[in-house]
Amino acid sequence: MSTPSDQISPPSEPMVSSNDRNLAMLTHLSGLLFYFIVPLIVWLVHKDRTDKAYMVGEAKEALNFQLTITLAAFVCCILQIVLIGFLLMPVLWIVNAVFCILAAVKVSSDGHYRYPFTLRLVS
Structure with a gap:
């Protein structure tokens, strides 16, 4: 029989400030204009910065997606x-716009977004 002290609770995600969440949202949306x-x-x-882990993760995700889009644009050329x-x-261009908007909405509402079909060049 296990006691409450034996049970390990899953690590809770630290609180993300609204400024970090807004900057992460703008980082995803910036791909529409600035790649x-x-x-x-x-x-x-x-x-x-360890206190900005959420924002760094979202910026890396947006960066990887935009690098993939840039590579695909080069192939299209x-x-x-x-x-x-x-x-x-x-x-x-339509795929880029749709996924940037989806990512911004997801990040602004409740959390993380992981782009599909993305080369993970920055880790």
């Missing part, structure tokens, strides 16, 4: 030689 620049700046500024890149570029 990887803003997530890179946020990550570089806060990566060594190369594929414009065979004309398929002209069709793929608008699709890529």
Whole structure:
């Protein structure tokens, strides 16, 4: 029979300030205009601070996604030689917009967002 002291409770997530949550949301939304620049700046500024772990995690996630989108845009530019890149570029822009907005909504409401189909280049 186990006693209450024997039971290990799962670690609770530390409280995230509303400023950190808002900055994380803006970091995700910045991908619409600035691609990887803003997530890179946020990550570089806060990566060594333990009290900003939530924001660093979200900035890394946004940075990885925007680097993936930038790489895909480069491939689309190369594929414009065979004309398929002209069709793929608008699709890529729509995918970027949809996932940036989804991430911002998720982060602003209740927590973390993990982009699908993302190369994890920054860890």
